[in-house]
Amino acid sequence: LENQHLFRGLFYGLGADGTVGANKNTIKIVGEVTDDYVQGYFVYDSKKSGSLTVSHLRFSEHPIQSTYLINSANFVACHHFNYLKKYDVLKYAEKEATFLLNAPYEATEVWQHLPRKIQEEIIHKQLKFYTINASKVAREAGMGSRINSVLQTCFFAISNVMTRDLAIQYIKSAIKKTYSRKGEAVVEKNYQAVDMTLDNLHRIDYSAYITGEVPIEAPVSVEAPDFVQQVLGKIIAGEGDDLPVSAFPVDGTYPSGTTKWEKRNIAEQVPVWDPSICSQCGKCYFVCPHAAIRVKVYDRDWLADAPAFFKHTDPIGKEFYKDKEAYTLQVAVEDCTGCKLCTEVCPIESKTLPGHKAIDMMDVEPLKEHEKNNWDYFLSLPDIDRTRVNKGTVKGSQLLEPLFEFSGACSGCGETPYLKLLTQLFGDRMLVANATGCSSIFGGNLPTTPWSTDHEGHGPAWANSLFEDNAEFGLGIKLATDKKREMAFHILKHMREEVGSELADAILKNEENSEGELIDQRKYVNELKKRLRTINTEESYRLYQIAEFLEKKSVWIVGGDGWAYDIGFGGLDHVLSTGENINILVMDTEVYSNTGGQKSKASPIGASAKFAVKGKTTGKKDLAMQAIAHGNAYVAQIAMGANDVHALKTILEAEAFPGSSIIIAYSHCIAHGYDMCHGLDQQKLAVNSGYWPLFRYNPLNEKGKRFSLDCKNPTVALDEFLYHENRFATIKNSDPDMAGQFLNQANEGIKLHWERIEALKQL
Structure with a gap:
């Protein structure tokens, strides 16, 4: 048994709400200020944000020998009210434990909104119940949805781990240390949130009456298929460890x-x-x-x-x-x-x-x-x-209909709108090779996947290989698809009379250039498969197996800048050189977003990122110009937030181009350091400042019209774009002289880039 004097706390948070970070700061404060030993375990899935996080914290005067998660807690905090309806957050609360709840209600109204099961547990376990509307406090302090400082203050106020005043002093010190590089304004907002907290923290003097009528919800809809409810639902509920091996698919395939x-x-x-x-x-x-x-x-x-x-x-x-x-x-x-x-x-x-x-x-x-x-x-x-x-x-x-929906991407993600659009345009005949990175994690995360199908069961076929070989992987998919298509047409020509010459000719002569022709081809192929089932020959069987390849496929290689500019660039360059009819989408966040914000060759000069905290000293690699240098590829640069019509037109053109095409899409990201609700505004500033010009290069056009500049010359000062983002502003705040040098170099780089653009207009 664990020492009964040991503090054992469970904290249920929402991914990206700051709960895990606040708890890590708490461990540092307690470990540095007191003589206690400290321990922390943090449990969360691979969703980018918005999923359940559970922090397990232990503090003790004696060495902590526990090498397992907490199963008896004397402090439980639930930082997201809706979790009460989905998870049994009080399952491991011991008798007379302290329970802290972030609730979007007045203190007098909280009890009536609790699920019946939660009320029963509070009463049965005689919990000390505290509540605060942390989201309201955070908003009023100008912190948006970041509730971590508020709830961390609540924790120290009611946990008795250390004196309240001393704890607040060290909380503010930790805030200064953690957020100073993001600017004084961010630090002050956190200070204000801490100061407002105690006036909004209330202890609920509940009666012994159970009044709740709110039921605990199932982890997934009751209308979901059995496998989703019985297996995926268990995993979502955090009970995946309880599933027997026999519950899982033998071949590893998931719906x-x-x-x-x-x-x-x-x-x-x-x-x-x-x-x-x-x-x-x-x-x-x-x-x-x-x-x-x-x-x-x-x-x-x-x-x-x-x-x-x-x-x-x-x-x-x-x-x-x-x-x-x-x-x-x-x-x-x-x-x-x-x-x-x-x-x-x-x-x-x-x-x-x-x-x-x-x-x-x-x-x-x-x-x-x-x-x-x-x-x-x-x-x-x-x-x-x-x-x-x-x-x-x-x-x-x-x-x-979008066939990419409800992913685990960050709220306000700049990558997913491009993927969603691809599926709306080409999804029912789309093959996707996805590089490792954010898009592969929110796109192929166990237990659920956002890649979907239409009412006929058609949808994108998706696969993820290694980080470094995605371009080669996608090229292999394209070559295999072409070979199967060639074989299917060859067999169909040979079986023309057996399947019916009229049907065979309709399939063979359909160019599949319009939406109507694509739909017709699918109807023809479905009819062909019906007829093939009545013909008992080896040739008929072979054609039936590959008949779907009689329909034109749209093959896409997608990934982020860490893949395209860095680790997978060699393969990307090779694919472009082949001239194969394949499409590449690079979602450029200018940083290794998935692994926490490390610099890449796409990171611009002066940007603060991991491995370049004081600012990257070299400029952004010009991937588009390197692609144009091949001379045979369709190359474009887009920014959906700056010009949605241009982005749409470019994607359609690239897919229709009879050769290799690459689209580099500006994708705002939380790693840039601002509220994602302003992501589209930042895209506009990126374009209007000349930092991210919009253009298309089509080598099949006549001379003088191959390169199309699709935006105006710069109309906004570069610093107006840069200093809205903490990745640049942090350098300005910490080292103004260096920031000034970076800005001058960035302006000079943009000037040279636009000179190259002027030269490209002559192509």
């Missing part, structure tokens, strides 16, 4: 499209649509990183069975029938992460209500039940015929 069953409910505020002023421009759902905003145009007859609070309006556009069809924008409130990119990009503001937009953020709790029903009904509506949609427009492309 796709399973993120839709998680319903993480991590957003405190979600977007709310006002159809009365919406222009239906498509920008909000175009930029949504988690595909939590969807739109559909459908027959009005469907409204007869719609829920009472289901919103709709007339569709705008000559391609729609206003008298017969309706338009609905629907938010998946349980899957939304509350990043606010949609409200930031919305261009429509009310003429009568200042500050009110066509889509606004509102507290989720009053909306949740209605919106859950609305989302379920929305999914039952039919998707629009793809041949009716102009996918070359932002609005049109967003009427297409």
Whole structure:
């Protein structure tokens, strides 16, 4: 048994809310200030943010011999209220333990909102129950969703690990040490949050009455398939260790499209649509990183069975029938992460209500039940015929079903909108080779995957190889696909009379250049497979096995800058040299995002990153110019937040290009050091300052038109872009002279880059 005088604390946090970091600081404070021995274990999955984190902390006057997770705690903190509905957070709380809860309610209202099971445990175990609305305190202190300093102060105030005043003194010292490089303003906001905390911390004097009616929710939807509920659900609930080996797939295959069953409910505020002023421009759902905003145009007859609070309006556009069809924008409130990119990009503001937009953020709790029903009904509506949609427009492309949804990427991620768009345009015939990095982790994370399928079961085929060979891996997929396609056409020609000459000719002559032709080819191939099942020959069997390759595939190699600029560059360069009809998407965050923000060759001069904390002393590698040097590849640079139409047009052009193509996409990232809700604004500044020019290079165009500059000359000072981001501002704050040198060098680099661009216009 563990020493009963040992402090044993469990802290349930939300990934990226600062809980783990705060607990590490707590360990340092206790270890340095007191004579206690300290220990910490931290448990979390590989989601980039927004998932459950559990910190196990032990403090003792004696050496700590425990080499296992805590199973009897005298202090439990739940930093995210919705966890009470999903996890038994008090399972390991011992009798008379202290329980700290971050709740979005007034202290007098908290008890009535607790699930019945939690109330029972509090009463049965006679817990000392404290609550604070830490999110409110953090917002009022200007810290957004970072609640770590608030809850760390609460911990020291009620845990008796050390005196309150001394603890606060050392908390502020730790804040200074941790955040000073991010600027004095960040430090002051944390100080203010600490000072506001104790006035908002309340002990709940609960009665012995159980009044709760809120049930504990299942870890996944009860409508999910059995395997998802019985295996994946257990893993999501943190009970994966209890599963027998026999529960797992023998061959290691897992179903796709399973993120839709998680319903993480991590957003405190979600977007709310006002159809009365919406222009239906498509920008909000175009930029949504988690595909939590969807739109559909459908027959009005469907409204007869719609829920009472289901919103709709007339569709705008000559391609729609206003008298017969309706338009609905629907938010998946349980899957939304509350990043606010949609409200930031919305261009429509009310003429009568200042500050009110066509889509606004509102507290989720009053909306949740209605919106859950609305989302379920929305999914039952039919998707629009793809041949009716102009996918070359932002609005049109967003009427297409995304086959990449609800990933574990950070809230406001700059990478996922590009992947989502690819699946809307090409997803039902797409093959993806994904380099290791953020995109492979949020794209292939056990137990759930965001890569999905349409109602016919078609969707992206996804695979991840090593970091260093992704380009070669993707090229191999392309060559194998081409070979199977060649074999399929060869056998079909040989079996032309057996399967029917009319059907065979329809398949052989279809060029598959338009959406209609692609759909027709799938119909033809499905009919072919039916006929092949009636022909009992070896040739028929061989063709049946590879018949799907009679349909044109879209092969994509995707990854981040750590792969493309650094570790996998040799393979990338080789693929471009081959001229094979393959597409490459580089999501450039200018840093090794997945491993914690180390510098890469894509990192710009003057940027602070791990291995270059005082600022990178060399400039950003010009990957686009190196690709153009091959002379045979389609090369483009895009930034969705700066010009969404250009990004869409470029992706369509690159996919249609009959050779190798590479798109380098600016992707804002939390490693840049600012609130991700401003990611699109930063993309605009990157372009307008000349830092990130938008262009396309098509070697098949006639001379003088091969290089197209798709943005204006710089109109904004470079420092206006740089110093909105802590990766640059931290150098300015800590070493102004060096920052000035970096800025001068960066300006000179941009000047030289634009001189090269002027020369490229002559190609």
